[in-house]
Amino acid sequence: MKIAILSPVAWRTPPRHYGPWEQVASNLTEGLVKEGLDVTLFATADSVTNAKLEAVISTGYEDDLQQDPKVVECLHISNLAERAAEFDLIHNHFDFLPLTYSRLISTPMVTTIHGFSSQKIIPVYKKYNSTCPYISISYADRSPELKYIANIYHGIDNANFTFNEHPDDYLLYFGRIHPDKGTAESIEIAKQSKHRLLIAGIIQDKNYFIEKVEPFLNDEIVFIGQAGPEKRNILLRNALALLHPINFQEPFGLSVAEAMLCGTPVIAFNKGSMPELIEDEKTGFLVNSVQEAVEAVSSINTINRHDCYAHASEKFSLKKMVKDYIAVYHKIFRG
Amino acid sequence: MKIAILSPVAWRTPPRHYGPWEQVASNLTEGLVKEGLDVTLFATADSVTNAKLEAVISTGYEDDLQQDPKVVECLHISNLAERAAEFDLIHNHFDFLPLTYSRLISTPMVTTIHGFSSQKIIPVYKKYNSTCPYISISYADRSPELKYIANIYHGIDNANFTFNEHPDDYLLYFGRIHPDKGTAESIEIAKQSKHRLLIAGIIQDKNYFIEKVEPFLNDEIVFIGQAGPEKRNILLRNALALLHPINFQEPFGLSVAEAMLCGTPVIAFNKGSMPELIEDEKTGFLVNSVQEAVEAVSSINTINRHDCYAHASEKFSLKKMVKDYIAVYHKIFRG
Numbered sequence: 078m079k080i081a082i083l084s085p086v087a088w089r090t091p092p093r094h095y096g097p098w099e100q101v102a103s104n105l106t107e108g109l110v111k112e113g114l115d116v117t118l119f120a121t122a123d124s125v126t127n128a129k130l131e132a133v134i135s136t137g138y139e140d141d142l143q144q145d146p147k148v149v150e151c152l153h154i155s156n157l158a159e160r161a162a163e164f165d166l167i168h169n170h171f172d173f174l175p176l177t178y179s180r181l182i183s184t185p186m187v188t189t190i191h192g193f194s195s196q197k198i199i200p201v202y203k204k205y206n207s208t209c210p211y212i213s214i215s216y217a218d219r220s221p222e223l224k225y226i227a228n229i230y231h232g233i234d235n236a237n238f239t240f241n242e243h244p245d246d247y248l249l250y251f252g253r254i255h256p257d258k259g260t261a262e263s264i265e266i267a268k269q270s271k272h273r274l275l276i277a278g279i280i281q282d283k284n285y286f287i288e289k290v291e292p293f294l295n296d297e298i299v300f301i302g303q304a305g306p307e308k309r310n311i312l313l314r315n316a317l318a319l320l321h322p323i324n325f326q327e328p329f330g331l332s333v334a335e336a337m338l339c340g341t342p343v344i345a346f347n348k349g350s351m352p353e354l355i356e357d358e359k360t361g362f363l364v365n366s367v368q369e370a371v372e373a374v375s376s377i378n379t380i381n382r383h384d385c386y387a388h389a390s391e392k393f394s395l396k397k398m399v400k401d402y403i404a405v406y407h408k409i410f411r412g
Numbered sequence: 413m414k415i416a417i418l419s420p421v422a423w424r425t426p427p428r429h430y431g432p433w434e435q436v437a438s439n440l441t442e443g444l445v446k447e448g449l450d451v452t453l454f455a456t457a458d459s460v461t462n463a464k465l466e467a468v469i470s471t472g473y474e475d476d477l478q479q480d481p482k483v484v485e486c487l488h489i490s491n492l493a494e495r496a497a498e499f500d501l502i503h504n505h506f507d508f509l510p511l512t513y514s515r516l517i518s519t520p521m522v523t524t525i526h527g528f529s530s531q532k533i534i535p536v537y538k539k540y541n542s543t544c545p546y547i548s549i550s551y552a553d554r555s556p557e558l559k560y561i562a563n564i565y566h567g568i569d570n571a572n573f574t575f576n577e578h579p580d581d582y583l584l585y586f587g588r589i590h591p592d593k594g595t596a597e598s599i600e601i602a603k604q605s606k607h608r609l610l611i612a613g614i615i616q617d618k619n620y621f622i623e624k625v626e627p628f629l630n631d632e633i634v635f636i637g638q639a640g641p642e643k644r645n646i647l648l649r650n651a652l653a654l655l656h657p658i659n660f661q662e663p664f665g666l667s668v669a670e671a672m673l674c675g676t677p678v679i680a681f682n683k684g685s686m687p688e689l690i691e692d693e694k695t696g697f698l699v700n701s702v703q704e705a706v707e708a709v710s711s712i713n714t715i716n717r718h719d720c721y722a723h724a725s726e727k728f729s730l731k732k733m734v735k736d737y738i739a740v741y742h743k744i745f746r747g
Contacts, residue, residue, distance in 0.1 A: 143532075144532065145530060145532040145533060147482075147509070148508070148532055148533055148535060148536055151508070151509055151512040151536065152512070152535065152536060152539065154512070155512035155513070155515070158512075158513075158516055159515050159516065173483070173486070174482070174486055177486040177487070177489070177490035177493075177513075178490070178512075178513065178516060180490070180494050181493055181494065181513060181516035181517060182516060195480060197478075197479065197480040197483055198480060198483055200483060200487065201483055201486065201487060204487065
C-alpha cells in the first residue's frame with residue numbers, strides 16, 4: 078500500500094515551533110512508517126521524516142514571508158496531483174484546495190479536516206462530499222452538511238512528553254496569542270488565583286498582544302515566546318495546570334492532550350472539542366467563566382496526575398491514531 | 413471546434429464598470445461567436461453572453477464581498493477542469509491557478525497572460541512553460557523566462573465607441589484611483605495646463621484617494637466615480653485628451669486604445685506597453701514628466717483625431733483580435 082501524505086506548507090513538517098496541522102501530519106507519517114507502510118510525505122524541502130520526502134517548495138510560506146502563499150500552495154498540490162498514479166491513496170491534510178484536483182486523478186483521496194477557518198469554505202467540502210471521504214478530528218468539529226468516514230483524535234508521540242508527578246507551582250498558557258485562545262482570560266485567572274503564569278506561543282494577533290497581554294506582564298505573568306518540542310515538554314510537565322479558556326469552538330486542542338500526557342490537568346472553557354478531550358473533575362475541569370476557572374485552580378490538587386496520563390495515553394496515543402487511520406485506509410480500499 | 417473560455421470571477425463578464433480581464437474575455441467570446449465558433453463561457457452566473465454560459469458562482473467576489481475569493485476561484489476552475497473532455501480547447505484568461513490543473517486533463521489549455529501581479533507568480537508559469545502555450549498582450553509585458561506562442565493586442569468592440577472630431581475642452585483621467593495609474597500626476601498636469609479634469613474610476617487605493625486626490629477636487633478637478641460602458645463612451649469621445657501618466661510598466665491600457673478609437677489622443681508616461689499603443693506625435697504623446705505632459709497638452713491641436721481613430725481601429729479592432737486568436741487555436745491543433 079503506497080500512501081502519499083499531503084502536508085500543508087505554511088511551516089516545515091514537523092514545525093519548528095507552531096504548526097498544528099504539520100505536527101499531526103508528521104506524527105501520522107512517522108507512525109505509519111513505523112508500522113512498515115510505504116509512505117511518501119509531500120511537504121516543504123526542509124522537512125524531517127523517515128518516510129520518502131517529496132518537495133517542490135524549499136521553505137514554508139510562514140517561515141519565509143517573501144513567498145506568495147497562493148503560488149506555493151498550488152505548486153505543492155499540483156506536484157502530488159500530477160504524480161497521483163504512483164500512489165494507492167492520497168491522504169490530504171491540506172484543507173480544501175486539493176479536493177478540487179481529486180476528480181481529475183484516479184487515486185482515491187481521503188481528507189482529514191483539521192478545522193473550518195470559516196463557514197465560507199464549506200461549499201468546497203460539500204461539492205466533494207460523495208467522492209472524497211472525510212475524517213473529523215472531533216465530533217464537535219463535524220459539519221452537519223458533510224458525511225464522514227470516521228472520527229480520529231490526534232495522536233501524540235509519547236517520546237516527546239514525560240510524565241511528572243511533582244509539578245512546580247506555575248500555571249501555563251500554551252498557544253497562539255489570539256483572542257480565540259483566551260490569553261487575556263488566562264492572565265485574569267492567574268491573577269485572581271494568585272499563581273504565577275507562564276505564557277508560551279507565537280504572537281498571531283499583534284494588537285491583542287499589545288493591548289491585552291503586554292501591559293500585564295511582570296515577575297508573576299511572564300511571556301516566554303514560542304517553544305519548540307524540548308521546551309514544550311519541560312513547560313507542560315512542570316505546570317500545576319494548563320489554562321485553556323478558549324473563546325471559540327476549538328476543533329481539537331493539541332496542547333490539551335499533550336499536557337495530560339505529561340500528567341498535567343487542564344482547566345478549559347467548555348467549548349468545542351473540550352468535553353471530548355477532558356474528563357471533567359478527573360483530568361481537569363470544564364468551566365464556563367473566569368470565576369469558575371479560579372475555583373478550579375484552588376481544587377487542582379483533587380486531580381490525580383496519573384489519571385491525566387492514563388486518559389491521554391489511552392485516548393490520544395500515536396499508536397491508536399495510526400491504527401485508526403490504517404483501518405480507514407483499508408475501508409476505502411474495500412470500497 | 414468547441415472552445416471553452418475561462419474568465420475570471422472577480423467581476424461579471426463583461427464587467428458592469430471596472431474589470432479589464434473580464435472585459436477582454438467578453439470581447440473575445442462575443443467575437444468568436446460572431447465568427448460562428450462553438451463557444452462556452454465559464455464565468456459568473458450573472459454574466460451576459462451570446463455564447464453558452466456555464467457558471468457555478470452566482471456573483472463575482474468583488475461584486476459580493478461576502479464570498480471567499482479562494483473558494484470561489486477553485487470551485488470555478490475545477491468545474492471547467494472536470495468537464496474538460498467536452499471541449500477541444502480551453503482558453504484561460506484566469507491567471508496562473510488553472511495551469512496547475514492542466515496536466516491532469518487531456519484538453520489543451522492556452523493562456524492569455526493579462527499581466528504579472530508580481531514576480532512571485534512567475535514560477536508557476538515557468539513550470540508549465542513547455543506544456544501550456546502563452547499569449548502576451550504586449551511585447552513589453554513578456555517575461556524573458558517564458559516562451560510565447562503569440563502576442564495579441566486587446567481588441568475593442570467599435571459598437572461601444574463613437575468617433576468624435578469636435579471634443580469639449582476637458583482632459584480626462586480614466587482608470588483605477590491608484591498611485592500606479594498616476595491620478596495625482598494627472599491633477600498636476602491639468603492644473604499647470606489650466607484645463608478642466610474629469611476623473612473617472614473605482615477607488616482602489618483609499619488612502620491615496622484621501623491624501624492625493626480628494627483635497628484637490630473643485631469645480632475644475634472633478635471626480636465622477638466609476639463609469640459603465642455608456643458613460644465611458646461619452647467621457648472618452650468628448651475629451652480633448654486622455655491623461656495616462658502611469659507609474660508602472662502597464663501591460664496594456666484598455667482605456668488608451670478606447671480613447672484613440674473615439675479620436676481622442678493620449679498623453680502617456682513612456683512606460684510599459686505605451687510605445688506599442690501610442691504613435692508618438694501622431695496619436696498622442698509619450699512623455700517622461702509632468703512638465704513634458706503639460707507641454708504636450710499645449711500641442712494637442714497638432715494631433716489629427718482621424719489619425720487616432722484610424723490607428724486604433726486598425727491595431728486594436730475586435731475583428732483583428734478574434735482573427736489572431738483563431739489563428740493561434742489552429743496552430744495549437746496542428747501541434
